[in-house]
Amino acid sequence: MNADPSSTAADLLSQSESAPDLIAALKQRVEELAKEVDERRRAEVGLRKEVERHSRTEHQLSALVRVSAALTDTLDPSHVLASLLDFSQRLFPADAYAIWRLHARTGQWQIAAAANLSEEFQRGVVAVLEQSPGMPETPVVADDVFALPLLADRKAAYRAEGIRSLLAVPLRMHGQVRGTLAW
Numbered sequence: 001m002n003a004d005p006s007s008t009a010a011d012l013l014s015q016s017e018s019a020p021d022l023i024a025a026l027k028q029r030v031e032e033l034a035k036e037v038d039e040r041r042r043a044e045v046g047l048r049k050e051v052e053r054h055s056r057t058e059h060q061l062s063a064l065v066r067v068s069a070a071l072t073d074t075l076d077p078s079h080v081l082a083s084l085l086d087f088s089q090r091l092f093p094a095d096a097y098a099i100w101r102l103h104a105r106t107g108q109w110q111i112a113a114a115a116n117l118s119e120e121f122q123r124g125v126v127a128v129l130e131q132s133p134g135m136p137e138t139p140v141v142a143d144d145v146f147a148l149p150l151l152a153d154r155k156a157a158y159r160a161e162g163i164r165s166l167l168a169v170p171l172r173m174h175g176q177v178r179g180t181l182a183w
Contacts, residue, residue, distance in 0.1 A: 081113035094183035140168040
């Protein structure tokens with residue numbers, strides 16, 4: 001006897017010709033219900049994950065809208081830099097942030113804005129960068145700053161500041177890398 005998924009115990013009893021048939025039908029129905037409960041739990045977990053993802057995306061888009069408004073509100077460089085730092089802190093959790101800029105006249109890299117970096121580190125790393133090559137065309141992803149050859153000349157500064165990893169994204173102006181956003 002195949003039980004209808006919506007069958008109640010009374011329905012099964014009225015359709016059963018014997019106790020063994022009823023027990024088999026009840027077992028089958030319990031198994032079907034257990035499968036349905038498992039499917040619903042999996043669906044609920046999936047929905048929760050999607051709600052969390054949607055919430056994160058909404059948060060990121062809201063931050064992007066606020067930063068876009070702040071950036072288009074003024075062309076004052078200090079205001080733009082402050083907005084970029086604020087945007088970075090809202091979207092990318094990290095211990096410290098820096099916006100680097102290649103000075104057009106001197107050709108030297110300098111920190112244009114920073115958050116949670118010591119003055120000593122900022123001065124020291126700028127001095128090291130005076131002898132360093134420019135930023136590569138692609139992002140620098142360093143899970144371990146001490147293992148990446150590109151960053152070898154900065155190891156002492158990173159060690160003193162407690163920096164273990166970093167991500168630096170090139171900022172382009174007129175098609176050339178003229179700055180970085182690092183965290």
